Amino acid sequence: MARIYEIDDVERYIPINLAELVPGTQIPFEIFTNDGTIIKSLLDKGSTYSLFAQKMIEKQGLGSFYIKQGNALSLDQYMRNAVKLKKMILDPHFFESGYLSFREKWFVIDKHVLNSGIPFNIPLGGLRFPVFGEIPFGVDSQDSFKHLLDLNSEIAVRKQDVNAYYTYLDTVQDAEWIEDPFLKMKVRREKLKVWCFRMLEEAISNTISQETLMGLYKHISINMTLLINDLKHAGKFLFFDVSDVFVYIHSTNVCLMSMLIGHVMKMEEAVLLNLGISAMLHDVGRVAIGERASEVSSNEAEREIYKSHVLKGKELLDQCKDVPKVARAVALTHHEMADGSGYLYGLTGDKIPHFAKIVGVADTFENYLVTGFNDNSIKRGKALEIMMDNGNKFDPDILKTFVHFMACLEL
CATH class of the missing domain: 1.10.3210.10 (Hypothetical protein af1432)
Incomplete structure (x- = not known):
């Protein structure tokens, strides 16, 4: 089990190895670094761990990295998929076939037109590199609506549901209480x-x-x-x-x-x-x-x-x-x-x-x-x-x- 470092009286942090992260993926937790005096935020939750980010971190000579103890489960889930994700990224056929399949089946929408006051019962899909597919929640509450807006992904409905989406747009447009x-x-x-x-x-x-x-x-x-x-x-x-x-x-x-x-x-x-x-x-x-x-x-x-x-x-x-x-x-x-x-x-x-x-x-x-x-x-x-x-x-x-x-x- 990873050791927990007590940095201060409020937060506890777990050390992680950035080399185990997969370039090109979205990071489901905030990453911190310690310059020897204070702990500082390095990468925001939801940001992309890009090759550019890798090079900038190397250039700064940073060597100690942490996440909050409360994100240990997110780290565990991410690491369990890391090997699979790396294989996907190295296989050009995965991205090509997955992306083309997504485009054939889904219609990308502007998630900012969705309103938590009007139930949205149409299945949603997402385009989040390197994973494509259905999102396991709808927009039926203020919390789920906020969750959707925070999701670092293009949002889509199935092509066969485009007419239902259009009807939803009519409902939003006609809602007098939306000003x-x-x-x-x-x-x-x-x-x-x-x-x-x-x-x-x-x-x-x-x-x-x-x-x-x-x-x-x-x-x-x-x-x-x-x-x-x-x-x-x-x-x-x-x-x-x-x-x-x-x-x-x-x-x-x-x-x-x-x-x-x-x-x-x-x-x-x-x-x-x-x-x-x-x-x-x-x-x-x-x-x-x-x-x-x-x-x-x-x-x-x-x-x-x-x-x-x-x-x-x-x-x-x-x-x-x-x-x-x-x-x-x-x-x-x-x-x-x-x-x-x-x-x-x-x-x-x-x-x-x-x-x-x-x-x-x-x-x-x-x-x-x-x-x-x-x-x-x-x-x-x-x-x-x-x-x-x-x-x-x-x-x-x-x-x-x-x-x-x-x-x-x-x-």
Whole structure:
């Protein structure tokens, strides 16, 4: 049994060996260090024990580490899984298969729209590296709601429960006793995301119904009105913390950002609506290329497959008579760059459709947000800095408008 060190009259601490922890996992307890005089917090509960954290600890020359005695059970449970976790991390097939399986079965939601005053009886799932799967609690009390918010994980519902989740959103939206305006805004955004998801699910079968397109138009219009009437708080309306790999989240955010750019550039509302639907549909071709293809893949064949999504998106939208012509052009050309370095055709300057230039800026910014920075303000600043350093790739007026506006947003 581990010895317990009595550091003071209040707390007791157990020494631990950091070498036994698994890099890349979430730590279910707070870790402390002792510099010889006082005991200090080193890693917060729920933080990731990353390779960067390892190197920083080594650089500081720290050698004594502890957890509180009350966390002994959490340490025991963690260590029992350590060998298994290490094997999982070293096996690339585990992460790939587990992650792809999660994406196939679950729809990621914004846990901040859940309200403890409205029972949430839909099974929840979580994406917590390196474990994927169902979360063994719901949101039926204030304590469980707080537990959910504290969980360091993306939260999801099963895809077959998306309609039930949408009904829950309606209930939250209609609850007169909920007076938080930001919550109601996020609910509107979530409903738009659900419509985007429905559109992408239909697109897998190479079609998009008129009902779904009308739903998208309606909710894009609602969100557009919310944005332009409350620009000061627009930053709280966008997704800055979820990965691009979920196309319905990425497309929703690109849609909202594109409309923000258009509004600041004094576009009329009818034009903004067409810009919004074009941005929402810009990546629809990604449903046709599979999950493995990536723009940043080390495999050239996979990169070329990924690039083909622009052509496949145009072909799919050509079959939808209710889609505006400009949306088809955006699907085909949103990866073209002003300096000719984009794809598929290496178009330059004015040869690129105006809407595609706007969507391309929003799309690039959104993609940069998956760089791994932990703080949203750092993410945003770094992304804008990279885009400014590569200013020749973008329309100068659009980029200037976007950078100025995004830099001023309150998160």
